[in-house]
Amino acid sequence: MPVLKAEEVVVAMIDHAVGFANLFRSHNLADHVNNAVALAKTAVIYDLPLVVTNGADTAPSGPLFDRLKQVLGDREVVVRGGNFDAFATERFADAVAATGRRKLLLSGLMTEGCVLQTAMSGLDRGYDVHVVVDAVAGETREIHDAAVQRLVQAGAVPVTWLSVASELQGTYENLATVEGFMGLMAEHSPTLGMYLQHYSALQSGGAVAA
Secondary structure, three states: OOOOOHHHEEEEEEOOEHHHHHOOOOOOHHHHHHHHHHHHHHHHHOOOOEEEEEOOOOOOOOOEOHHHHHHHOOOOEEEOOOOOOHHHOHHHHHHHHHOOOOEEEEEEEOHHHHHHHHHHHHHHOOOEEEEEEEEEEOOOHHHHHHHHHHHHHHOOEEEOHHHHHHHHHOOOOOHHHHHHHHHHHHHHOHHHHHHHHHHHHHHHOOOOOO
16 A cells, blocks of 8 residues: 555545534544544645535534634535435535545544445545544444454555654655644644653753753
């Protein structure tokens, strides 16, 4: 599987909605929101087409996470009715197709429902589907894992938001986006954020306590 390139990728985010926060237990809520926001910021930094879909704000699932909406700004949210497969909504299918990209990165809720069915439909339509497994979640860990395993067997590729960002960045010498990449790590990767803080302190030559 070749390395992801920014000019080939479209990101689709499905149902990152507040009403589902009470339903999934496969992942910690704070971690899930953090990872979804990090993926959206990755799309912005690397200028990836970003197709977002959700039910109506008045539906039981409710509106998108506030932190995610802040990143999305005035981007359109494709409103679906009862379709679990987002491709069954013509506006979503057309929005993805209009990008001309064939590598589809999916995130969303729930793994065993809308994410699974949209991913399977994407594979049927000839997309190279990559599921951002730390930005999707299911009712239980077992249910989430089973859905991911099924998708992998069907041909989908599991990735994480940081692996995606790292592949798109490629090198610290890519100066056009390196500041954004470093910001992603500092804000959304706890361990790498600590590393950068440590490295910055060493570079500044600050005094070390005895």
